[in-house]
Amino acid sequence: MSNSTTTEFTVRVQAEDFDVLAETEILTKGRKDVGAIVTFTGLCRDEGGTLEALELEHYPGMAEAQISKFAQQAVERWPLTGLTIIHRFGKIPPGDNIVLVIATSSHRRAAFEASDFLMDFLKTQAPFWKKEHLKETSEGTWVEAKAVDDADAARWRNSRH
């Protein structure tokens, strides 16, 4: 309720899958000031049936630190009541979860914008690298960074917020 205390957030970088429902309940249980919950779940696509698995490499320590830095920016920029970010690493088959952002707030725009902002920065600033393992070839290929993701992240620099 007070502006002087910053909302706490949870950041986890893990090999294991996550449970969207359980993570959501942690942010809402026992409180009645939450008006909006936005969850973003990123999953591994099979690329038209060609993909065997994605391999996610990360920089342990820096990954948590970078995500926490952006989480801190988000709770300072938007009036959130809760924020959880989980990013997996390791080999992930199509259909499986990769990343989760849950933002809760009294107001819907704050929850939407914070989760959108965080995904843009996870894409471009968090030290994770994806390698595609295709069914047809034995060797994997590193996924190239996309200019559109940089453009998405740049949106937040000149925003009115």
Added chain:
Amino acid sequence: MSNSTTTEFTVRVQAEDFDVLAETEILTKGRKDVGAIVTFTGLCRDEGGTLEALELEHYPGMAEAQISKFAQQAVERWPLTGLTIIHRFGKIPPGDNIVLVIATSSHRRAAFEASDFLMDFLKTQAPFWKKEHLKETSEGTWVEAKAVDDADAARWRNSRH
């Protein structure tokens, strides 16, 4: 996979609560082309402990028709793989669900923008009216429409999409 077939969507207007997990699974089960799931859940806030319940009146028939109209616009505007919108009516106590939007897509921006768009139009264009019943007073008060919600909805008219 084809642009010639429009993605189907689900619209429900109901008194009963909804199950976010079950609704999400309907959109993702058995398919591996979904890269992004955005869920928006709108809940009844207790307004600092003063609210007894919200009463949601709606225009049966027109509510479903209007929501379906915006759902149709969303699936034409963004490359979604699935879309579900559920809006409750009746008396809803603090902490309970009011509205759910789930948008799934291969790409995160489509899922974010479609759900954000739909919430803006549900707020301003779907025939629902909220009455606040406070704990201290016997008579309810109709919630007034907010100019900020109209401004949010207007964002989508001049968008690049």
Added chain:
Amino acid sequence: MKIRYFAWLRERTGTSEETIELPETVKTAGELISWLAARDEGYAFAFEQPETIRIAVNQEHVEEDHVLSGTEEVAFFPPMTGG
């Protein structure tokens, strides 16, 4: 013609729906508002600020200058507050 009222328009008119015979002088939705407002105090109160009232004909939003036909369902309500 079936007329429906929602939220505080329903409360002020004391009516959720009614069927009326449209007078020949009433051509548009705006004229229907004026005609209804002249009925009694409750209707006058309901329609005292016609510019704030939203109109739907056959469950589609229309403006005050919408020309009514005899078979339509007309609804009056305040700005919506869903979501």
Added chain:
Amino acid sequence: MKIRYFAWLRERTGTSEETIELPETVKTAGELISWLAARDEGYAFAFEQPETIRIAVNQEHVEEDHVLSGTEEVAFFPPMTGG
């Protein structure tokens, strides 16, 4: 000084991490890239397009002109593709 390599930089150098003695002539992260690239073919291949390589010092992003101190952990990696 500890040096770490990720993704295709790790594969091309054949090294995930190593500890080096920083030569006195190497002052900045960019100079370290040039020095490493001169080591052998694998390092030369890894650093052949230095403008695409991201640098972190003590787990914070830095630019090529960042001045290295003796105690730092330096990491080299391609543009990130998380999320």
